[in-house]
Amino acid sequence: MPLDARIAAVTDRIMDRSKDSRAAYLDRMRKLAEDGPRRAHLSCGNQAHAYAAMGADKDSLIAERAPNLGIVTAYNDMLSAHQPFKDYPDKIKAAARRAGATAQVAGGVPAMCDGVTQGQVGMELSLFSRDVIALATGVSLSHNTFDAALYLGVCDKIVPGLIIAAGTFGYLPGIFVPAGPMVSGLPNDEKAKVRQQFATGEVGRDKLMDAEMASYHGPGTCTFYGTANSNQMLMELMGLHLPGASFVNPGTPLREALTGAAATRAARITALGNDYRPVCDILDEKAFVNGIVGLMATGGSTNLVIHLVAMARAAGIHLDCADFADLSAATPLMARIYPNGLADVNHFHAAGGLAYVIGELLDAGLLHPDTKTVVGEGLADYTREPRLAGDRITYVVGPKGSLNDRILRPVSDPFQATGGVVELNGNLGRGVMKVSAVAPERRVIEAPAAIFEDQAAVKAAFQAGDLNRDVVVVVRFQGPKANGMPELHALTPVLSVLQDRGHKVALVTDGRMSGASGKVPSAIHVSPEAADGGMLGKLRDGDLIRVDASAGTLAVLTEGVADRPAAIPDLSGNAHGVGRELFEIFRATAGPATAGAAVVV
Numbered sequence: 001m002p003l004d005a006r007i008a009a010v011t012d013r014i015m016d017r018s019k020d021s022r023a024a025y026l027d028r029m030r031k032l033a034e035d036g037p038r039r040a041h042l043s044c045g046n047q048a049h050a051y052a053a054m055g056a057d058k059d060s061l062i063a064e065r066a067p068n069l070g071i072v073t074a075y076n077d078m079l080s081a082h083q084p085f086k087d088y089p090d091k092i093k094a095a096a097r098r099a100g101a102t103a104q105v106a107g108g109v110p111a112m113c114d115g116v117t118q119g120q121v122g123m124e125l126s127l128f129s130r131d132v133i134a135l136a137t138g139v140s141l142s143h144n145t146f147d148a149a150l151y152l153g154v155c156d157k158i159v160p161g162l163i164i165a166a167g168t169f170g171y172l173p174g175i176f177v178p179a180g181p182m183v184s185g186l187p188n189d190e191k192a193k194v195r196q197q198f199a200t201g202e203v204g205r206d207k208l209m210d211a212e213m214a215s216y217h218g219p220g221t222c223t224f225y226g227t228a229n230s231n232q233m234l235m236e237l238m239g240l241h242l243p244g245a246s247f248v249n250p251g252t253p254l255r256e257a258l259t260g261a262a263a264t265r266a267a268r269i270t271a272l273g274n275d276y277r278p279v280c281d282i283l284d285e286k287a288f289v290n291g292i293v294g295l296m297a298t299g300g301s302t303n304l305v306i307h308l309v310a311m312a313r314a315a316g317i318h319l320d321c322a323d324f325a326d327l328s329a330a331t332p333l334m335a336r337i338y339p340n341g342l343a344d345v346n347h348f349h350a351a352g353g354l355a356y357v358i359g360e361l362l363d364a365g366l367l368h369p370d371t372k373t374v375v376g377e378g379l380a381d382y383t384r385e386p387r388l389a390g391d392r393i394t395y396v397v398g399p400k401g402s403l404n405d406r407i408l409r410p411v412s413d414p415f416q417a418t419g420g421v422v423e424l425n426g427n428l429g430r431g432v433m434k435v436s437a438v439a440p441e442r443r444v445i446e447a448p449a450a451i452f453e454d455q456a457a458v459k460a461a462f463q464a465g466d467l468n469r470d471v472v473v474v475v476r477f478q479g480p481k482a483n484g485m486p487e488l489h490a491l492t493p494v495l496s497v498l499q500d501r502g503h504k505v506a507l508v509t510d511g512r513m514s515g516a517s518g519k520v521p522s523a524i525h526v527s528p529e530a531a532d533g534g535m536l537g538k539l540r541d542g543d544l545i546r547v548d549a550s551a552g553t554l555a556v557l558t559e560g561v562a563d564r565p566a567a568i569p570d571l572s573g574n575a576h577g578v579g580r581e582l583f584e585i586f587r588a589t590a591g592p593a594t595a596g597a598a599v600v601v
Contacts, residue, residue, distance in 0.1 A: 001365035006330035010323050011289045011368070018285065018317045025170070025316025029280040033171040033271065039068065039145050050104075050145050057093075057102045067270040069096055069263065070106035070146030070172075072137050072162065074153040079113045081154040081221040081228055084179040084250040088152055088259055092177075095260035101267035106149070107140025109133045111158050114514070115222065119455060119490030121578045126157060127485045127512070128586045130307065131599045133161025134168070134314075141169050147270035148173040150262060154221055159231035160307035163283075164601055166240075167314030170280030173269040175374050176240045177262045178232050180248045180255050182220030184346045188338035191215040192493075192518075196500075199462075199493040220250045223344035225337035226514060227307075230300035234308075236354050236382055237294035238287045239373025240279075243395065244386040247349040254388055261393045265374060277374060283315040286368035290379065292324055293366055296331040296419025297357060299340040299436035302513055302524060303487075305421060310596030321430060321594055325423035325552070331366060332414030333436055336407055339518035340420070340437040343407040351408040355398030359383035364411040424523050424547070426555035427562070428508070428535050430594060431526040433549050437518045442499070443549035445506035445521055446557070447472045448542045453569055455488055462494040470504040472545040476536040476567075478511025479529025480590035480597040483574040484583065489514040496520055506547040508554070510536055510593070523547050523554050525593040530567070532592065537566035 015022075035041060039061070042050070051061045060066045071092055075085035089105050096103040110129060117123040133153075141149060149172050151162045159176070166174045194211035197203040221228045232246035242262055248255045269277040288308065295304055305324055312319045334357055335341075337348045358379060361367045367379055375381050384395040402408040409415060420436035435443060447470040452458045458475060461467050473495065479485050488511050499505045499520055507513070507522040510529035528534035535556070539545075544557040575581060586599050 001363055003368065004330060004365040006326065007289065007293065007366055010326050011285055014285045014289065014317065014319065014323060017320070021318065022285070022316040026280060029171045029278065033278060042145065050143060054102070054104065057097075060102050067101040067147040067267045067272050068145060069101055069103040069266050070141060070149045071103055072106050072109060072140050072149060072151050074109050074111040074133070074158045074162075076111055078116070079111055079155060080182060080216065080219055081179060082111050083219045085152045088177065091256065091259050092150060092263040095263035096267055099264045099267040103150070103263065104145070106143065106146060107136065109136040109140070109153070109158070109161065111153065111155060114156050114487060115216065118487060121580070123486035124484040124574060124580055125578070125583060126487065127480065127597060128583050128590075128599065130157035130161040130164070130310070131586065133158055134164035134600050137162055137165030138168060141165070141172070146172065147272055148175075148266045150174070150266055151176045154178055154228050154231065156227040156231070156303060159235065160311055163311045164314040166279045167283055167311065170283065170315065171278050173266065173277050173374070174240065174279045175242070175262045175266045176235045177259055178235070178241065178245055180220055180250045181223050181229065181345045182218045183249055184223055184344050185217040186211060186214035187342065188215065188224045188344060189342050195493045196497055199497055221345070223346060224339060225298070225300065225345060225348070227301040227303040229345050230295060230304055233294050233298055233300060233354060234291045234304065237358065238291045239282050239371055239379065239382075241374075242386070243375060243382045243384050244355060247345055247353060249346070254386060257388055257391060257393050258386060269374060277372065280315065281372050282374065284371070285317055286371050288312050288317060288319065289327065290367050290371060292327045293331050293361060294357070296328040296421060297333065297361060298335040299333055299337065299420040302421065302432060302434045305432050306512070306525060306593055306597050309594070310598040310601055313596060313598065313601040321423045321432060324421055324432070328419035328421045331419040332411050333416045333419055334360065334409055334411065334414050336415055341407065347404070347407055351404040352399040352402050355383050355385050356402060356408060359398055359400070360411045366411070422549050422552055424549070424552055424554035426553045428545075428554045428556055429526045429528055431523045431554055433521060433523050434513070435549050438521050438549070439519065442519075442521055444547070445472060445504050446544065446546045447504050447506070449474050449539055449545045451476070451539055451541050453477050455490055458491055459494060462498070467498055468501070468503070471498070472506045472508055472547060474536060474539055474545070475507065475509040475511060476530040476539070477569045477571065478509050479527070479531055479593065481529060481587055482510070482531035482571060484587060485512055485593070485597055487512045487514040492518060492520065508536070508545060508547060510534060521547055521549060526554070527592045527594045529592070531571070533566070535562065538562065538564045
């Protein structure tokens with residue numbers, strides 16, 4: 001099938017927009033690659049330090065004939081998704097030796113859990129942790145002793161931060177190694193129901209705790225389709241995973257074999273062999289377009305609208321919000337995974353998963369088929385599924401039909417004709433909305449504004465009954481310059497209650513919502529943010545707001561708003577406590593959400 005003209009047009013304009021920066025980036029990568037194996041340029045003293053603790057691997061390292069793989073790990077045992085990484089370095093080293101290579105843990109990067117910090121002060125550091133991860137990865141790889149890298153990370157900011165660094169070190173080959181989702185627990189819709197019951201006082205904290213613990217109950221990624229699982233989808237669509245690696249549960253024989261196979265493959269694609277595949281050649285414009293199409297087809301996380309922009313900048317590519325909106329308009333929604341449906345990612349995987357989605361999109365001409373990946377030439381490799389033959393991975397043809405059409409449908413019969421994200425533009429600024437879980441009759445909301453400057457005030461107003469009406473809840477001064485752009489997902493239960501009572505409800509904010517944002521229409525990432533001169537700073541209670549996802553507009557209809565003085569908030573409370581003082585320079589220098597809200601790119 002020829003490439004869809006709409007996909008081609010977006011790709012062409014990204015290439016045109018990025019022409020100079022991409023050429024300069026590739027020129028830098030080619031010059032760095034010309035130096036050859038990195039270890040050859042270290043002094044004897046440098047190398048002695050690098051190999052001092054490597055035991056039996058010392059001779060191979062000194063000889064410089066075998067590839068040396070650098071492992072960058074986001075392991076900690078507070079994140080369920082990252083707990084399985086504990087033993088990965090030893091498994092990777094063993095696999096590397098079997099492949100005639102060596103491997104070293106180059107360094108660790110921080111990995112915070114948004115589930116722990118959701119609605120808490122620590123969430124104000126969450127987005128900036130992405131840039132810290134990129135910096136920490138840069139430090140890890142700066143020792144210049146590695147021929148390829150293996151990146152161990154899964155969750156919200158971790159994969160984007162690792163990608164920013166992998167792009168910066170783009171002359172090195174790299175493979176991303178996931179840990180997989182936890183097995184299914186309490187269904188996500190039942191958990192959400194208990195959260196709403198707690199918000200209205202129908203159940204106590206004991207019932208809430210029981211529900212949460214039954215939902216988040218073991219090693220692996222949370223099973224809803226939030227940012228973490230959207231990240232895994234992206235790594236397959238963009239060719240940086242082994243095919244079929246994303247959604248295999250931790251601790252299974254197939255999961256173990258895939259980890260070893262990743263190390264083996266990394267040893268094969270260094271500049272020392274005949275199949276050199278640097279990250280700079282994989283992360284091109286077509287790969288990013290494929291990733292965005294996958295995001296829209298599966299109803300993935302709105303956080304990636306920010307992260308992908310920053311990730312692309314590290315590879316010399318400039319994405320715009322309009323690119324996401326236009327690709328969404330060209331892409332049918334093929335999947336219903338919670339919060340866009342009742343199924344979790346394990347059910348999605350069993351119904352056909354990414355192999356089916358990729359095959360359908362390729363057959364429809366909605367993906368670039370000719371991208372370079374870590375395993376070969378072309379995305380067709382990712383329509384296959386891994387199987388175990390003894391202790392080895394083999395691949396079989398993936399499913400040609402959905403095994404559950406309530407979860408996964410073909411391009412010819414999608415859940416809806418367009419994807420999960422729309423762009424909003426108007427006199428309030430520029431933002432996005434995830435519409436895949438929003439009922440069509442709720443995509444246009446016109447109502448008086450209720451203005452807030454923190455989440456706690458919204459919850460207090462709800463408890464007092466002040467929001468029991470048609471309302472557009474505006475939560476401003478939540479952008480990167482104000483307080484680090486925290487997720488406001490903790491507002492979902494109260495806003496859902498108001499909507500379920502029959503009121504017309506919408507959220508407008510310069511903050512983030514999350515990959516778990518659901519049925520309440522939410523205009524998020526509004527830019528310019530209120531702390532950077534945005535119109536949100538001039539709104540007052542009662543101003544008439546129109547949020548129109550159908551027309552793609554976001555506007556205040558009350559006259560004279562632009563002539564008002566902007567509100568001057570007291571942001572001093574955001575500056576100290578829980579480490580926030582360490583991030584003052586990040587808040588001061590962060591770019592707008594439209595440019596990835598980034599500090600380092």
